[in-house]
Amino acid sequence: MDGLSILGISLAIAAIAGGQWIEGGALGSLVQGAAFLIVLGGTIGAVMLQNPMSVFVRGLQMGRWILVPPAIDNQRVIAEMFEWADVVRREGALALEHRLPECSDPFTRNGLQMLVDGFESDRIREAMDTEIAAYETRQMAAARIWESAGGYAPTIGILGAVLGLIHVMESLSDPTKLGNGIAVAFVATIYGVASANLLFLPIAGKLRTLIQAQVTQRELVLDGLLGIASGENPKLIETRLQGYLR
Numbered sequence: 001m002d003g004l005s006i007l008g009i010s011l012a013i014a015a016i017a018g019g020q021w022i023e024g025g026a027l028g029s030l031v032q033g034a035a036f037l038i039v040l041g042g043t044i045g046a047v048m049l050q051n052p053m054s055v056f057v058r059g060l061q062m063g064r065w066i067l068v069p070p071a072i073d074n075q076r077v078i079a080e081m082f083e084w085a086d087v088v089r090r091e092g093a094l095a096l097e098h099r100l101p102e103c104s105d106p107f108t109r110n111g112l113q114m115l116v117d118g119f120e121s122d123r124i125r126e127a128m129d130t131e132i133a134a135y136e137t138r139q140m141a142a143a144r145i146w147e148s149a150g151g152y153a154p155t156i157g158i159l160g161a162v163l164g165l166i167h168v169m170e171s172l173s174d175p176t177k178l179g180n181g182i183a184v185a186f187v188a189t190i191y192g193v194a195s196a197n198l199l200f201l202p203i204a205g206k207l208r209t210l211i212q213a214q215v216t217q218r219e220l221v222l223d224g225l226l227g228i229a230s231g232e233n234p235k236l237i238e239t240r241l242q243g244y245l246r
Contacts, residue, residue, distance in 0.1 A: 005066045005206070012198040016190075035160050035188035039195065042156035047148050051141075058138075059145035065210055066203055072213050074220060077108075078241045081224030084112075085234035093118065093228075107131060107218055111225045121229040128222045136215050143207035150200035157192015161185040220244045 020030060048056055087095050097116050103109035110131070114124050164185025220241055227237040 002067055002069050008202070009199075012194075016194060016198075030187060030190070032183055032187040032191075035157075035164070035191050038160035038163065038188055039153060039156050039191040042159065043149050043153045043192075043195070043200075046152040046156070047145050050148055051145055055141050056145055058142035062139070062142055062207055063146070063203065066206060069210055070214065072217055074217055074245055077217060077220055078224070078238055078245075081221070081228070081241060082234050082238045085224070085228045085232070085237050088115075088228050089231070089234060105221075107135075108221050111221060115225055115229055119229070121226045124229055125222065125226055128218075128225070132215060132218045132222070135218070136211065139211045139214070140208065143204055143211060146200050146204035146207065150196040150204060153196040153200060154189075154192040157189045160188025160192065164188060216244060
């Protein structure tokens with residue numbers, strides 16, 4: 001569980017609610033179902049229109065990384081590469097064949113399989129570089145749905161404000177309806193701007209950071225496997241891979 005994300009979301013909500021309370025406003029005035037429906041529904045609809053279904057679904061699934069980020073343990077990977085390099089140096093690449101079932105990461109398992117099969121380092125680099133690039137492109141496209149939502153939400157909020165003002169103009173003859181219409185107008189704008197800048201755009205930024213960390217881990221794996229394939233000293237491989245953590 002990412003405590004910093006939870007703290008950040010809580011602090012943002014508390015800041016808005018606290019500011020409203022300090023100004024003497026009622027917290028209930030920030031709760032407007034119509035404004036929420038306009039902003040959320042309009043934003044989701046716009047994002048769905050922009051993206052293919054597979055990208056949209058993958059982006060939504062990645063949203064859980066904000067609270068439960070993917071496990072990235074580069075120190076474990078470096079230790080594993082050192083061990084594999086030592087085994088290959090003493091017993092040869094075929095000695096790693098029994099390690100394949102232990103590899104839970106498909107990317108690492110694929111590289112290890114090529115190493116066991118005797119592929120040259122250039123062929124391993126070519127295949128795995130392509131896989132890294134494809135993975136980064138696919139994941140970044142999914143993360144961008146949150147960035148798109150951050151772009152659309154404020155505009156949809158303004159649309160909600162206009163709709164609220166239209167309702168106000170239609171109710172000028174009935175002063176009892178003016179308050180609700182004005183509230184929807186202003187709250188819709190708040191929802192749009194706040195959701196974009198306190199939720200959607202920060203989520204997009206954090207997902208990009210997490211994706212880059214995953215890409216770095218894959219590059220670390222590739223570097224280690226290439227060193228093993230080239231017959232480098234295990235200690236030299238470990239020292240070079242430690243540079244990724246600095």
